[in-house]
Amino acid sequence: MAYYKSYVMVWIALIVLTGATVGVSFLNLGLWNAAVALVIASTKATLVGLYFMHLRHEIKLVIGFALFPLLFLALIIIGTLSDTMTR
Amino acid sequence: MSQTESYLAHKGFKSWALTMDHKRIGVMYLVTTHLFFLIGGFLALLLRLKLLSPGPALFSAHTYDVLFTMHGAMMIFLFIIPAIPSSLGNFFIPLLIGARDVAFPKLNLFSYYLFVSGILVILISLVQPIDTGWTFYTPFSAENSAAVTTVSFGLFLVGMSSILTGLNFIVTIHTLRAPGMTWYRLPLFIWGMYGTSVIQVLSTPVIGITFLLLVAERLFGVGFFDPAKGGDPLLFQHFFWFYSHPVVYVMILPAMGIISEVIPCFARKPIFGYKAIAYSALAIAFISFLVWGHHMFVSGMSTTAGVIFSFLTFFVAVPTGMKIFNWIATLYKGSISLDSPMLWALTFIFLFIIGGLTGLFLGSLATDVHVHDTYFLVAHFHYTMMGGTVMGLFSGLHYWYPKITGRMLDERWAKHAWWMIVVGFNVTFFPMFILGMQGMPRRYAEYPAKYHSLNVLATVGSWLLAVGIVIMFANFIRSLNRGAIAPANPWEALTLEWQVPSPPPEENFEVIPTVTDWPYSYGKETGDTRGK
Known part of the structure; x- marks a missing residue:
């Protein structure tokens, strides 16, 4: 189980971040809309790369x-x- | 199966369809891509036949648009991009580096089936054939009623196949080199293929994404490219050419690799400037990503960007020029024999110089305004792609045919075909330089009568070209059974593929060779001959 723990944590983090993207879309931040969305998306991509695609190791x-x-x-x-x- | 049994020993459909042997997969790509070369060529003959007359003739303007789109799309995506990398690359990369197969044999077969699936999807689209040109420019491609979505999906699959093949080759070259096969002992074809693979992996995803954006625009009305919805039609062109410019180097780099193998072998001289040729392949691969804007000088792109892209475009001529000089320096004082592979290699140099230098007219901001979208461009493109890549491919096919099939080609017929093709090619495409300079635009079914005579000349040239190609393919097919049995090393070449029997055994090497020298010590007894 411990082996899967980090994957589950990352998965939860990805869902939370997806929720954040949806949440932010209801706020009008002007030019910052795109910036915030891209920062969240990049964070998710980094997590996927590091853990799911094993780049960390x-x-x-x-x-x-x-x-x-x-x-x-x-x-x-x-x-x-x-x-x-x-x- | 014994180690020494040929890779062709097993017969039957299943032994091919389920094979993971890089050589058989290479042969399957070879047959598939050349089938589309012949179909695409036939379409070109129809186009030229139509242009025999300046006015309405044979078929409608719309049919003409469909035919030139199919000619372009087939030749680019189904023939010339995969023609050398997926076929000869697949067959010869492991043999040239002293490996038993590519790094991921199953992925290799999967790439082939992706390629075939893509082709089938594209064929389905023929129900409503597209007339967008092979470039799929928006807004026309986003709005028209033909099967653009289907073709996009098909090309997406073909692109996936291209990415996986490139990835496979990169890993193979990094990890499966024989003991002693250092980077600077690699045959130059491998360096060319390495540069090619890097471009395939880095640029193809962009065209995949671009097609998805186009489909999203068509199906869901998302305004990526529609100005009315805040989009930008030029964005499509930026994305498209970010892939499609580097990809012309996917087409040419492997051909340059072949030339770098053939020239020293048939000049019996060590290649001149090994490292310069090797690094120029990587330099071309990198610079190719900086120049895409030169396709858009008259599209409405800003003048500032035009100046930047024009300036950067000239850089790509530098490593290309270095290669040409190195090949010619290799020929200098060589003991040259004009066997068919060498004839094709020399033709490559001659035609590619014309193609390359006319590219500078198009890369210069001011002259491009005059010749953009004229037959000058058509001539330039065909001189680089057919005069360059296809001549390089023909050189490779004649050079490696004995290794692939175990039979020798009929040299006399190979030379007849060479004459017909070289004469036919120049008679077809050289007049187009003049037509373009005179202002004849491309992609029109009809043209003013003043361009008539040169168009007639070009059409007659296309017939000569076709006869030459038919002779060449007849020679390929006839020699499969009736050619003389090929010895292991008919050209007395030094690269590893010639040190195994023709055709090679399934496992390539009974014992993995240990490499002690570079493969270009032609005309010398032994030892590393570099710089001596």
Whole structure:
């Protein structure tokens, strides 16, 4: 049972965070709406990556491979913004 | 089964359908992708036949739109993206690095079935064939009544297959290299395939997501791309090209890998600038992610972004140029034999230089405004993709045919086909550069009479090209039974796949080899010949 404990905890945390996303959607925070939603979603993704996908227990090479695509996420955001923010 | 029995020894449908042998899966991809090459090619012949006349002829403008969409989508997604990586890559990566199979053989077979499922879904869409062009630009794709949703789903599956194949190759190259096979002893085809796989894994999810967004817009009216709902139609183009620009390097990098194997072997000289070629593959893979905006110069993107993307685009020419110089330097003072694989490799260099340099016209902001969406683009694209990737593929097919099938090709017919294809290709596509410069737009069923003569020339070229391709495939099929029995190493090549029998045994290597040298010591007795 102890083996599953961390998974259950993470699962509960994910449900709570999903609830938080739904809850926040009823508040009008202006521009912060997107920011808050993204922070919650990123936290959930991190939890899934660390525990469900075992990144916490992986060797550095695998962790490196998992983090590397974030650079490309940054690229697509910066590249697209270079258009939309200068129109 | 004994260790030395050929991988082709077992017969019957089940032995293929349930195989986890990377070689058999490679052959299945080879057959599937080339089937679509022939269908896509046939559609191109119909398009060219239509353009023989400037006015209405043969079929309606709408049918023309459907046909060029099918030609583009089939050739891109079902042929040229998987053609080299999934077929020759699957077959030869384990053999070249001294492994018995890929890292995840079951996943490999699963990727193949995903690919086939995607194809079946796309075929279902033919009930209401799409006419969006292979680029699926919004708002047209979001609003039209054809089966865009079905095709998107099919391509989503094909994309999943591509991601899993790339992932499989990355892990294979990292973990299954034979003892002594250090990174700098890897054959350059492996470096090319490594760069390719990285792009497949990193960029394909983006197109998958983009298709999902498009489907969400079509089915549920979510306004990602609809300005009336706060969306941005250009966002689709940003997402689409964030995948589709890097993916042209998924198409070309493996071909460049093949050329890097064939040139030193048939020039009997060590490859010039090994590390430069190896790292330029990774550099191309990385830079390919920075240049997508050059497809959107006239789409309404901001001028500032245009300047940035135009500037960045020029960087991708640098590692490409390095490769070309290194191949030519390898040829210099080599003992060159013009066997068919080498003829194709030299053709690749010749045509790809034209294709690559005309890309700079399109990458420059000012000249692109003039030639954008004209036949100049069509010519450039076909010179890089057919003149580049497909010629590289043909080189690889002729080079590795004896290893895959255990039979030699008929060299005389291979050369007849080569002549027809090279002449036909140039007669078809070179006039398009001129037509484009003169202002003939692409994707129109009819055109002004002043473009007539060059269009006739291009259509006649397409017939020569078709005859050449038919001869080549006839040679492939005929040699399966009637070709001379291939020795283990007909080209006296030094890479590992040639050190096992043709065709290879199911387990590839009876004993995993220990590697002590790089594979390019051509013309030297022994030892590491780098820098000497």
